[in-house]
Amino acid sequence: MAVKSLGAPSTLTVRTVFSFANQILAEIADSGSLELDLSECEELDLAALQVISAARTHAFDMGKTLTLSHPARGTLRSVLDRAGFTTDLSPADVDFWFHGEDPK
Amino acid sequence: MSGEDPAAAFRIEAGELLDQVEQGLLDLGHSLADMDLINAVFRGLHTLKGSGAMFGFDALAAFTHHCETAFDRVRKGQVPATADLVSVILSAQDHMRALVEGDAPAAEGDAILARLQLALENASGAEIPVAEPVSAPRGWRLFFRLPADAMANGTNPLTLLDELRELGEAHIVARTDEVPPLGDLVPTECHIGWDVTLVGDISREDIEDVFIFVMDDMTFEIAALDDAAAAQEDSAASTEIADTTVADSPKTDEPAKAAAVTAARGGESIRVPAERLDELMDRVGELVIAQSRLSQLAHGGDDLVLRSVSEEIERLASELRDTMMVVRMVPVASLFNRFRRLVHDLANDTGKQIALVTEGESTEVDKTVIERLFDPLVHIIRNSCDHGLETAEERAAAGKPETGTVHLSAQQSSGEVLITICDDGKGINRERVRAKAEANGLIQPGQVLAENELLSLIFHPGFSTAAQVTNLSGRGVGMDVVKRTIESLRGSIDVASTEGEGSTITLRIPLTLAIIQGLLVRVGNGCYVIPLAAVEECIELSLEEDLRSRGRSLINLRDRLVPFLRLREMFATGTKPDTHQKIVIVAIGNERVGLVVDQIIGNHQTVIKSLSAFHSSIATFSGATILGDGNVALILDVGQLVAMGQGVDSEEKIYAAG
Numbered sequence: 001m002a003v004k005s006l007g008a009p010s011t012l013t014v015r016t017v018f019s020f021a022n023q024i025l026a027e028i029a030d031s032g033s034l035e036l037d038l039s040e041c042e043e044l045d046l047a048a049l050q051v052i053s054a055a056r057t058h059a060f061d062m063g064k065t066l067t068l069s070h071p072a073r074g075t076l077r078s079v080l081d082r083a084g085f086t087t088d089l090s091p092a093d094v095d096f097w098f099h100g101e102d103p104k
Numbered sequence: 105m106s107g108e109d110p111a112a113a114f115r116i117e118a119g120e121l122l123d124q125v126e127q128g129l130l131d132l133g134h135s136l137a138d139m140d141l142i143n144a145v146f147r148g149l150h151t152l153k154g155s156g157a158m159f160g161f162d163a164l165a166a167f168t169h170h171c172e173t174a175f176d177r178v179r180k181g182q183v184p185a186t187a188d189l190v191s192v193i194l195s196a197q198d199h200m201r202a203l204v205e206g207d208a209p210a211a212e213g214d215a216i217l218a219r220l221q222l223a224l225e226n227a228s229g230a231e232i233p234v235a236e237p238v239s240a241p242r243g244w245r246l247f248f249r250l251p252a253d254a255m256a257n258g259t260n261p262l263t264l265l266d267e268l269r270e271l272g273e274a275h276i277v278a279r280t281d282e283v284p285p286l287g288d289l290v291p292t293e294c295h296i297g298w299d300v301t302l303v304g305d306i307s308r309e310d311i312e313d314v315f316i317f318v319m320d321d322m323t324f325e326i327a328a329l330d331d332a333a334a335a336q337e338d339s340a341a342s343t344e345i346a347d348t349t350v351a352d353s354p355k356t357d358e359p360a361k362a363a364a365v366t367a368a369r370g371g372e373s374i375r376v377p378a379e380r381l382d383e384l385m386d387r388v389g390e391l392v393i394a395q396s397r398l399s400q401l402a403h404g405g406d407d408l409v410l411r412s413v414s415e416e417i418e419r420l421a422s423e424l425r426d427t428m429m430v431v432r433m434v435p436v437a438s439l440f441n442r443f444r445r446l447v448h449d450l451a452n453d454t455g456k457q458i459a460l461v462t463e464g465e466s467t468e469v470d471k472t473v474i475e476r477l478f479d480p481l482v483h484i485i486r487n488s489c490d491h492g493l494e495t496a497e498e499r500a501a502a503g504k505p506e507t508g509t510v511h512l513s514a515q516q517s518s519g520e521v522l523i524t525i526c527d528d529g530k531g532i533n534r535e536r537v538r539a540k541a542e543a544n545g546l547i548q549p550g551q552v553l554a555e556n557e558l559l560s561l562i563f564h565p566g567f568s569t570a571a572q573v574t575n576l577s578g579r580g581v582g583m584d585v586v587k588r589t590i591e592s593l594r595g596s597i598d599v600a601s602t603e604g605e606g607s608t609i610t611l612r613i614p615l616t617l618a619i620i621q622g623l624l625v626r627v628g629n630g631c632y633v634i635p636l637a638a639v640e641e642c643i644e645l646s647l648e649e650d651l652r653s654r655g656r657s658l659i660n661l662r663d664r665l666v667p668f669l670r671l672r673e674m675f676a677t678g679t680k681p682d683t684h685q686k687i688v689i690v691a692i693g694n695e696r697v698g699l700v701v702d703q704i705i706g707n708h709q710t711v712i713k714s715l716s717a718f719h720s721s722i723a724t725f726s727g728a729t730i731l732g733d734g735n736v737a738l739i740l741d742v743g744q745l746v747a748m749g750q751g752v753d754s755e756e757k758i759y760a761a762g
Contacts, residue, residue, distance in 0.1 A: 014255045014292050021291045028286075046261045050283055051291050058286035082262045084276035084298055 004030070005069060007037040014047035021051045028058060033065040038076055046083055056096065071099040114159040116375070118204045121152045122197055123441065129194050130444045136185040143309055145193070146175040150316060152200065164203040167213050171196050174224055179309060182228075189223040191452070194445075196220065243272065243304055243329040244311060249282070249297035251321035256292040259318055265298070267314045272304025301329065378471065381432055382714065388421075388428045389711030393730045395421040425619075425711075429470075433615075436514045436523075437465035439474050443485055447510060450489040457496050457506055458489055463513035469521050473613055476593055477523070480586040484525050484609050485510060487583070492529030492607055502604065504528065516615070520595075523611040532601040537561055559599045563587040591692045592743040594620070594637050622729075622739065624708040625688065625701040628677025631737040633710050633729055634699065638690045638742040642704055645685040659687065659698060667749045668698030674724070690742050697749030699740070712739060724748075 006027050012020060027034050036052065038044075059066035072080055080086050085093075086103055094102050125148040132141040149172040157165035171193055177183045196216045202208035250261055268274050279297040283289065302311065308326065315322060395417050402414035440462045447460040469477075493499075493508035500506055511526040541547045541561045553561075561567055565584040590597045594614050601607035622633035649659065658665045668687055672679065679702075687698040712727040719725070726741035 017291045021286060021289070025286055046294070046296065047255055047291055050280075050294070050296055051286065051289065053280045053283050053296075054286040054289040057283065061285050079262070082265060083296075084265060084278040084300075087275060087277045 003033040003035050003065075003067075005035045005037050007039075008041045008044075008048075010040055010042045012038075012041050012044040012048040014045060017047045017051050020048075021055075024051070024055045025058070028055070028062060028064050028066070031064075033067070034059065035067050035069045037069040038072075039070055042075060044075060044079055046079075049079065049083055049085060068096065068099070071101065072097045072103075077103075111159055111161075114155060114161070115204055117155065118152060118161075118164075119201075121148050122201055122204070124148050125152070125197055126194065126445060127441060129190050129197065130448055132185060133187060133190050133448065136187070136190070139179075142175065142179050142185060143312075146172065146179050146309075147313075147316060149175055150313070154317070156204075161204065163208075163213075164200060167196070167203060167217075168200060170217050170220060171200075174220055177224070180307075183224055184227055186223065186227045189220075189227050192216065192219045192223045194448075244300075244302045244306060244308065244326055245329050246300050246302070246311065246324070246326040247279075247297060248300070248315065248325070249323040250294050250318055252290075252293040252295065254318050254322075255294045261294060261296070264314055264318075268300055268302065268311070271306045271310055271314075272302050275301040275303075297323070303329070381471075385428055385432065385711075386713055388425050389713055390730065392421050392425055392711055393734075397734065429615075429619075432470050432472075433468035434471045434474055435466050435468050436474065436521075437462075439477060439481070440465050440512055440514070442478065443481065443512060446482060446485060447489065450486065454489060455495065456489065456493055456508060458493060459507050459509045461509055461511045463511070464515045467514040467516050467521060469514075469613065470615060473521075473593060473615075476589065477611075477613065480589045480611075481512075481523070481525070483583070483586050485512070488525060488527040488529065488607070488609075492527040492531070494530050498530075502530075521613045521615060523613065524608060525611075526606065526608040528606040531603040531605055531607055532559060532562070532599070533603065534558055541567065556598075556600075559601060562599065563597065588692060588743055588747075591638075592741075594635065620710050620712060620739075622708050622710040623688065624705040624731075624737065625686075625699075626703040626705055627671045627675060627701050628679040630675070630677070631705065631731060631735060632671070632701075633708060633737050633739045634688055634690060635739070635742055636707070638692060640689045640691045640696065643687050643689065643698075645687045645700055647683065650681070650685065661689070661696075661698075664696075666696045666698050668700055669745060669749050670700045672700065672702065690746065692743055692746045695746050695750055697746045699745065710737075710739065 004027055006023060008020060009016065024034070024036070036055075041048075056066055077086075080097060085097070089097075089102065094100060125145055128141050128145040128148060132138060132145060135141070149168055153165050153168040153172055156162075156168060174183075174189070174193070178185050178189070183189075199208055199213055199216055203213075250259065250264075251257075254261065265274075265276055268276065277299045279299060280295075282297060283295045289295070311326065312319065315324065395414075399414045399418055402411045405411075443462075444460055447458050450456075451458040488510050489508075493510070494502065494504075496506040499508060509528050511524070511528075513524045513526075515522050537558060538547070538553075538561075541558075541564070542549050544567065546561060546564055546567065547553065563583050563586075567584065587597050590611055590613070596612045598610045598612075599607065600610075620633075621636040623636050623639050625632050625634060643661070645659075657668050657670070659668055660666075666689065672681060682702040685700055685702060686704050687700050688704070689696055689698050691697075708729075708731075710729040713729060714727050715722070715725060723744045724741055725738045726744075727739045729737050729739060731737050
């Protein structure tokens with residue numbers, strides 16, 4: 001099955017994340033692999049990180065693949081740092097968020 | 105509660121916060137070094153300032169800020185807590201109450217702040233009573249998870265993490281193991297937890313302050329880092345935090361506290377405006393009345409189905425009424441706590457050392473009863489502190505502990521509540537009571553009186569001077585007013601006293617005022633209810649007696665003159681008197697008054713409905729009820745009528761003397 005890509009809106013916060021979460025759910029149900037493109041995303045918060053984490057678990061449970069189209073940088077990277085997502089990373093986390101390149 | 109004025113909601117919240125602060129300050133007055141109390145007061149002030157500013161109470165926020173700053177210094181050990189400082193903040197707290205209500209004179213605030221400044225300066229010179237914190241821990245390890253609704257309520261967890269980083273060197277690890285799969289996730293809820301290691305000279309309070317607005321429902325575990333743990337803190341990504349918290353905990357009570365914080369406190373109770381409860385009670389009352397009409401109807405006919413439905417409704421209505429009674433009950437703690445401040449102030453005013461001990465605060469009483477008990481209790485406690493307890497020197501001379509104790513307790517016993525106010529002062533001097541009673545002509549010189557008769561003279565109106573009778577909260581005597589208030593609650597009051605050992609005053613109050621047993625009477629074409637507890641006897645007013653007593657409303661009842669009121673004339677019914685009029689003798693305490701009615705209909709259990717605001721100024725009636733046939737009957741206020749009758753009585757006496 002082809003890898004589908006889902007682009008995130010420019011604002012992904014607790015107020016707007018709901019529809020993005022629904023889109024992810026729908027796409028994962030439809031395809032074997034889903035790629036999230038967060039490059040357009042200029043503003044995001046913890047709710048966005050939580051949805052992406054939950055999407056990872058969901059995809060794993062369903063036997064599907066979820067990836068990021070680009071390694072985390074810019075806004076996403078700084079929010080990950082602030083939220084404590086980049087300390088003591090597991091190899092799986094390094095793979096997912098940074099495409100295998102440990103940020104440290 | 106949508107549509108409610110947020111400022112009004114804040115006023116309620118602020119009132120509760122101020123109550124907490126006051127209780128904290130009063131406790132602090134007894135143990136100035138108690139850090140928990142200092143922190144509690146600080147937190148109360150901090151929250152008050154924060155939410156005050158949020159709701160536009162800027163003057164309050166600005167004023168509170170100064171007090172908060174002062175307490176911050178105490179909390180940080182820069183200034184010790186002194187009795188002086190506590191009392192300034194107590195008066196500041198009164199000023200804050202006024203600011204919340206919006207009627208505070210600005211000059212007063214400035215004066216308080218000046219005193220606060222002075223108290224702080226004086227305190228800086230004093231020695232800090234707190235033992236210096238035993239070598240402050242080098243840091244903390246904590247785990248927290250915010251309440252699920254924190255993000256939806258506007259808390260940004262990232263900001264909290266940033267604040268933690270500002271405290272010192274922070275190692276923050278997000279834990280996403282509790283985040284459910286996307287299908288089960290409510291995206292606005294927060295399920296991420298954090299392990300945080302903070303290194304530096306940071307107090308536990310600084311950390312807790314970060315979470316001050318979310319603390320109530322969050323999971324929060326904290327433990328001090330010992331040096332060894334701190335040394336390897338970078339490598340130690342502690343996952344078994346729960347174990348380490350307990351093991352590393354410096355104080356034995358920490359885990360218990362963490363557990364207490366973890367326990368969710370939301371959802372256990374809701375706040376309902378009192379008027380809604382009254383409204384609900386009214387509806388229940390009407391339902392009970394409608395049900396009794398239905399049951400009359402059902403029992404009148406032969407319809408068995410109707411009868412069974414009617415019985416079913418009767419059962420439900422009575423259960424509903426019982427439940428409603430319980431809903432209206434509030435613990436007396438809310439009443440008792442208000443007296444701690446009173447006793448504190450009285451101790452200051454009189455220079456005596458007074459301790460207030462309360463017991464049975466969880467006893468529950470109808471909220472109306474609680475409200476009406478406040479004034480009488482203030483009076484009794486004032487009397488105990490003013491007249492009962494001796495000064496420290498007198499007590500020492502009498503071989504008693506220097507601190508006098510006022511013991512306030514409540515307990516429930518079969519349908520009534522017993523409230524006892526007991527002091528260990530000098531007791532009531534019987535000779536002085538007798539002398540004063542003789543001087544006032546209440547008893548004959550040398551008259552033989554039983555112990556309780558003599559003591560109960562203090563409740564006699566003639567015992568106090570007229571000026572003090574009207575001033576319930578005034579000093580000194582006026583116990584007759586207390587007695588009358590208690591009796592208007594259908595309660596009773598007893599006094600016992602041992603000279604040199606103290607006095608005990610016991611109030612017996614019914615649990616509820618919402619339902620009474622009444623005597624249903626007819627005056628003219630209208631029905632009225634007289635509370636049965638006040639009724640002593642009913643006698644016939646014969647035509648001759650009626651004619652004979654024209655012009656002077658007194659009857660001779662077993663050699664005692666009893667004044668009476670012709671309700672038919674009072675209510676201007678415009679009807680002719682029945683040929684067989686009756687006099688219902690009602691009594692409050694020792695005072696009797698006869699009420700002339702046209703007919704006595706009988707016993708009637710009554711759900712009291714309060715009168716509308718428009719009618720509430722009519723003193724003769726205390727409420728209304730709906731009769732089985734749907735008619736309204738007014739409930740007579742016996743206390744008022746007795747007072748009125750006694751007024752007539754004294755006029756008559758003057759008339760007779762003249």
